[in-house]
Amino acid sequence: MSNNLTNQQAPASEATGRQRRHPLLRNLSAKIAAIPMVLVTLVGFVGCSVWSIVYSFTSSKSLPRETFVGLKQYDRLFDSSRWQASVENVAIYGVCSLVFSLGVGFLLAVAMDQKIRFENTFRTIFLYPFALSFIVTGLVWQWLLNGDFGIAQVIRDIGFTNFEFNILSDREYSIYAIVIAGLWQGTGFVMALMLAGLRGIDQDIWKAARVDGIPAWRTYLFIVIPMMKPVFITTLVIIASGIVKVFDLVVALTDGGPGVSSELPAKYVYDWMFGRGNLGQALAASTVMLSTVLIILIPWAYLEYSQKKDATHG
Amino acid sequence: MTSVAISDLSLSFGPVEVLKSLNLEVEEGEFVVLLGPSGCGKSTLLNCIAGLLDVTAGQIFIDGKNVTWEEPKDRGIGMVFQSYALYPQMSVEKNLSFGLRVAGLPKNEIIERVSRAAEILQIEPLLKRKPGALSGGQRQRVAIGRALVRDVNVFLFDEPLSNLDAKLRTDLRVELKRLHQRLGNTMIYVTHDQIEALTLADRIAIMKDGLIQQFDSPSNIYNNPHNRFVAGFIGSPGMNFLQGALVSEAGQWFFNAEGLRVPLSDYRFVHPPQEGQAVEFGLRPEHIVVGDASTTQPVTMQVDTELVEPMGADTVLWTNVAGHALTIRTDSESNVKTGDNINIGFNTARVSIFSENGERV
Amino acid sequence: MDNTLSNTALTEPHGPRPKRLISTRNIVLYGFLIVAALYWLLPLYVMIITSLKGLPEIRMGNVFSPPVEITFAPWAKAWDSACTGLYCEGLKVGFWNSVKILIPSTIISITIASVNGYALSFWRFKGSEIFFTILLFGAFIPYQVMLYPLVIILRELHLFSSLGGVVLIHTIFGMPILTLLFRNYFASVPEELFKAARVDGAGFWRIFLQIMLPMSLPIFVVAIILQVTGIWNDFLFGIIYAGTHNFPMTVQLNNIVNSTQGVKEYNVNMAATLLTGLLPLIVYFISGKLFVRGIAAGAVKG
Numbered sequence: 001m002s003n004n005l006t007n008q009q010a011p012a013s014e015a016t017g018r019q020r021r022h023p024l025l026r027n028l029s030a031k032i033a034a035i036p037m038v039l040v041t042l043v044g045f046v047g048c049s050v051w052s053i054v055y056s057f058t059s060s061k062s063l064p065r066e067t068f069v070g071l072k073q074y075d076r077l078f079d080s081s082r083w084q085a086s087v088e089n090v091a092i093y094g095v096c097s098l099v100f101s102l103g104v105g106f107l108l109a110v111a112m113d114q115k116i117r118f119e120n121t122f123r124t125i126f127l128y129p130f131a132l133s134f135i136v137t138g139l140v141w142q143w144l145l146n147g148d149f150g151i152a153q154v155i156r157d158i159g160f161t162n163f164e165f166n167i168l169s170d171r172e173y174s175i176y177a178i179v180i181a182g183l184w185q186g187t188g189f190v191m192a193l194m195l196a197g198l199r200g201i202d203q204d205i206w207k208a209a210r211v212d213g214i215p216a217w218r219t220y221l222f223i224v225i226p227m228m229k230p231v232f233i234t235t236l237v238i239i240a241s242g243i244v245k246v247f248d249l250v251v252a253l254t255d256g257g258p259g260v261s262s263e264l265p266a267k268y269v270y271d272w273m274f275g276r277g278n279l280g281q282a283l284a285a286s287t288v289m290l291s292t293v294l295i296i297l298i299p300w301a302y303l304e305y306s307q308k309k310d311a312t313h314g
Numbered sequence: 315m316t317s318v319a320i321s322d323l324s325l326s327f328g329p330v331e332v333l334k335s336l337n338l339e340v341e342e343g344e345f346v347v348l349l350g351p352s353g354c355g356k357s358t359l360l361n362c363i364a365g366l367l368d369v370t371a372g373q374i375f376i377d378g379k380n381v382t383w384e385e386p387k388d389r390g391i392g393m394v395f396q397s398y399a400l401y402p403q404m405s406v407e408k409n410l411s412f413g414l415r416v417a418g419l420p421k422n423e424i425i426e427r428v429s430r431a432a433e434i435l436q437i438e439p440l441l442k443r444k445p446g447a448l449s450g451g452q453r454q455r456v457a458i459g460r461a462l463v464r465d466v467n468v469f470l471f472d473e474p475l476s477n478l479d480a481k482l483r484t485d486l487r488v489e490l491k492r493l494h495q496r497l498g499n500t501m502i503y504v505t506h507d508q509i510e511a512l513t514l515a516d517r518i519a520i521m522k523d524g525l526i527q528q529f530d531s532p533s534n535i536y537n538n539p540h541n542r543f544v545a546g547f548i549g550s551p552g553m554n555f556l557q558g559a560l561v562s563e564a565g566q567w568f569f570n571a572e573g574l575r576v577p578l579s580d581y582r583f584v585h586p587p588q589e590g591q592a593v594e595f596g597l598r599p600e601h602i603v604v605g606d607a608s609t610t611q612p613v614t615m616q617v618d619t620e621l622v623e624p625m626g627a628d629t630v631l632w633t634n635v636a637g638h639a640l641t642i643r644t645d646s647e648s649n650v651k652t653g654d655n656i657n658i659g660f661n662t663a664r665v666s667i668f669s670e671n672g673e674r675v
Numbered sequence: 676m677d678n679t680l681s682n683t684a685l686t687e688p689h690g691p692r693p694k695r696l697i698s699t700r701n702i703v704l705y706g707f708l709i710v711a712a713l714y715w716l717l718p719l720y721v722m723i724i725t726s727l728k729g730l731p732e733i734r735m736g737n738v739f740s741p742p743v744e745i746t747f748a749p750w751a752k753a754w755d756s757a758c759t760g761l762y763c764e765g766l767k768v769g770f771w772n773s774v775k776i777l778i779p780s781t782i783i784s785i786t787i788a789s790v791n792g793y794a795l796s797f798w799r800f801k802g803s804e805i806f807f808t809i810l811l812f813g814a815f816i817p818y819q820v821m822l823y824p825l826v827i828i829l830r831e832l833h834l835f836s837s838l839g840g841v842v843l844i845h846t847i848f849g850m851p852i853l854t855l856l857f858r859n860y861f862a863s864v865p866e867e868l869f870k871a872a873r874v875d876g877a878g879f880w881r882i883f884l885q886i887m888l889p890m891s892l893p894i895f896v897v898a899i900i901l902q903v904t905g906i907w908n909d910f911l912f913g914i915i916y917a918g919t920h921n922f923p924m925t926v927q928l929n930n931i932v933n934s935t936q937g938v939k940e941y942n943v944n945m946a947a948t949l950l951t952g953l954l955p956l957i958v959y960f961i962s963g964k965l966f967v968r969g970i971a972a973g974a975v976k977g
Contacts, residue, residue: 020382020383026368026800027798027800029798029878029879029880030794030798030799030800030803030879031800033790033791033793033794033798033879034791034794034795034800034803034806036787036791036846036850037787037791037806037807037810037850037854038806040810040813040847040850041806041809041810041813042809043828044813044821044825044847045809045810045812045813045816045821046809047824048820048821048824048825048828049816049820049821051824052820052821052823052824053820055823064823064827104711107707108708108711111704111707111708112708114704116704116705116708120963122708122712123967124959124960124963125712125715125716126711126712126715127959127966127967128715128719128956128959128960129715129718131904131952131955131956131958131959131966132908132952132955132956133907133908133909133910133925133951133952133955134908134910135908135910135925135928135929135951136908136925136928136948136951136952139928139929139932139944139945139948140718140721140722140945140948141718142932143721143722143725143738143941143944143945144717144718144721144738146941149733149734149738149941150738151738153737153738154737154738154739157737184714184715184718188715192967196967237815241814241815244817245817245818247910247911248910248911248925251910251929251933252910252929252932252933255933265819266817266818266819269819269822270819270822270911273819273822273823274915279823282819282823283823285819286817286819286820286822287820289817289819289820290816290817290820293815293816293817297812297815301812361870364870364874365873366870366873366874385873385876386873386874386876387873387874387875387876391874392874393870393871393874395867395870395871396867397865397867397868398867399865399867399868399870399871400868400871401868401871401872401886401890402890403889403890412872412875412877412885413874413875413876413877416875416876416877416881417876457871460871460875472867
């Protein structure tokens with residue numbers, strides 16, 4: 001065999017074909033097609049984030065200036081009572097959204113998974129708010145929660161004539177108005193994700209549980225929920241990244257008021273950036289937001305990646 | 315003349331070496347089957363020949379031309395895939411002619427080639443249909459047709475029959491063999507099915523871990539496996555292997571195992587045996603004769619039947635001789651029952667003996 | 676069971692036949708679902724009836740009671756003459772601005788992302804996966820971090836406060852999710868199809884246009900749904916990058932409702948709100964399951 005080969009190679013190498021292409025030129029069309037993506041990632045996402053972080057250490061007012069002042073903007077930020085209120089509010093909003101949207105969303109999904117009639121109708125009803133703008137959601141709930149003519153008046157009409165329910169103008173509770181509106185809009189989405197997760201579970205699990213005589217609630221609690229861990233984690237990350245971004249909803253529903261009682265970080269950044277012309281302060285706040293997101297995101301990405309690696313090795 | 319030649323071909327995905335400095339030469343008009351367990355690199359090798367994977371080192375020649383860095387379309391190959399890979403939105407006719415249209419061939423030539431391929435494969439009535447409206451067998455014919463219209467000397471098949479059911483697979487296998495006889499093209503065929511390999515191939519290349527273990531005619535692969543891997547891979551049920559040693563007595567070699575002594579009077583050694591050498595003794599289940607006929611065989615012994623598996627045409631006996639498991643394939647007429655003590659016999663001209671490193675002795 | 680049946684009783688199944696329709700389980704189940712459904716429908720109902728009432732009726736009555744006298748005047752006013760603080764031209768200006776933003780943004784972002792997803796599935800090159808990972812991270816970065824640098828970039832490109840600018844912004848921020856959507860879709864296309872096309876001599880663009888495009892119409896519909904609702908509902912990018920002349924409908928709506936002085940016209944506000952929500956709602960009701968697929972795209976693992 002090896003003899004044959006040397007005989008063959010001699011005439012063949014005379015008729016050499018095309019040379020190996022330069023590594024940069026291989027796959028050239030794909031690289032040209034990827035230019036927008038490369039620009040967006042490098043200039044857009046990475047470049048802009050780095051720029052913002054760098055300028056958060058300057059004393060930039062309405063225009064960016066290269067006068068570096070160290071951590072001064074951050075000192076001011078953490079001392080600001082409005083920022084403190086924003087952080088506290090986003091924590092309340094975040095915890096309530098997570099607990100209720102995951103809890104109610106999962107319960108709805110379980111109910112939807114019972115081979116019910118009119119499943120499509122119910123899904124359509126639970127999910128339609130998600131198609132709406134946060135502005136629309138905010139304005140609807142502003143009207144419903146209106147202390148004079150809204151739900152409060154309905155309850156007074158029933159007979160509780162002294163009923164007062166006006167959380168929109170209550171410093172203590174205005175943030176909960178945002179929670180209510182946010183849940184109305186987002187829970188259907190969580191339900192859809194959970195339902196997809198439930199449907200993705202091997203149906204034989206149910207048959208096995210039934211043969212073993214395990215009641216349905218136990219099957220959900222001890223078998224199905226642990227199996228849905230990836231779905232829960234992914235949903236959690238999506239909700240969490242949504243919580244940090246909440247902006248339109250506050251603008252439409254309370255505009256941060258009364259006072260600063262329903263301010264949120266995203267709005268803080270916007271107001272200082274475009275309203276009050278204090279760029280350094282806005283960028284410091286946005287950098288804090290970015291760090292928070294990365295703290296949530298990096299462990300998750302790491303987890304996902306290592307799981308995928310395990311899967312390919314197993 | 316050599317049709318496809320591969321010299322010192324290597325391919326690595328990162329640190330994983332899939333093909334290791336591999337050499338292969340395929341004669342013009344030859345039907346070569348690449349056979350091996352999954353992950354042995356056979357499909358990877360085929361994709362390298364097709365130009366769908368960039369090799370790390372080495373050269374590929376097709377019809378005397380170095381095509382190592384040529385585009386797939388310029389290599390003079392046609393390829394048929396396991397999943398048929400028909401373009402779902404195009405009619406059969408458009409599927410067949412797509413490559414020709416890309417190449418900018420004149421219209422009448424396209425029509426001519428498509429109708430010739432359709433005639434050869436008897437798919438003329440299907441030309442206007444979409445792939446979704448075809449059965450698995452019809453789809454695979456169209457896929458073969460797509461290679462056919464390219465008018466090339468080399469056909470590459472990547473497990474083309476694996477997605478079909480058993481009956482269709484047998485039919486199409488015969489058809490492929492006829493097609494090869496009619497066209498006389500070089501064909502390189504990847505499969506993990508040894509029946510396909512043995513029935514179709516002029517020569518089989520058995521692969522393992524990115525290397526060719528043996529490249530030989532089907533009968534040589536079956537009767538004279540070069541190493542233990544090839545011996546164990548070909549044949550169903552697999553070859554029996556008994557652990558033991560070679561000993562000589564009065565110029566006569568014996569295979570010695572616990573409670574067993576087999577004279578090797580008819581075995582042709584390829585390497586001179588050594589006294590006391592540890593070996594594996596390989597004996598195919600179908601080379602063992604059972605019952606009265608066994609007395610005519612050079613070697614005879616008695617075994618205990620532990621399990622009987624009737625398989626229709628023949629019966630497989632799972633037996634035990636002095637603590638060694640021995641599988642026997644016999645015809646279904648034999649009335650052996652579980653627990654029977656039976657006489658068997660075989661000829662050592664048909665056995666294979668392998669040294670500890672797996673090479674044939 | 677009486678005497679005549681006693682013989683056959685032995686062969687009857689043990690235990691009672693499970694009840695079908697009206698069981699405690701079903702009452703609890705449907706009760707829960709119906710109460711939840713009422714809660715979710717309530718705001719839509721209130722929006723509609725409020726928008727059909729006159730102002731005096733709103734002040735005297737109850738948000739839940741249907742209108743005594745139906746009037747479409749609030750709708751006409753919301754569309755044509757409601758005041759956004761400075762002008763009193765209604766929502767129609769915002770509507771057409773939104774349309775002008777929506778169409779090019781949807782087309783450009785989907786075109787680029789589909790080619791991206793295709794390249795990332797079939798034509799990987801050194802570093803392509805790294806860019807994709809950064810792109811996905813970009814989907815989670817708070818927009819606030821990128822807002823100002825993008826203002827500077829648009830200003831340099833002379834696109835700030837213009838239609839082109841806001842289109843570019845939508846293309847940038849739509850890219851991660853759309854690319855993921857298309858990449859996942861193309862990853863489900865058998866690789867052998869791509870190989871067959873290469874053996875047939877087709878290159879990057881021909882395989883995309885002649886093989887992949889015709890077989891991926893459903894995913895394009897999903898992408899369109901995603902972008903149409905997403906861009907229509909956007910507020911932040913519109914208010915920052917579009918410029919006052921191009922304010923989209925959401926911004927106009929917020930201005931009408933939240934910056935009016937004097938008497939609050941709740942009926943006009945609700946009509947305006949409904950008008951703004953109308954397009955995404957229509958898209959949602961028509962597309963049904965595809966919408967679910969679109970919004971779940973982000974949850975599908977890459």
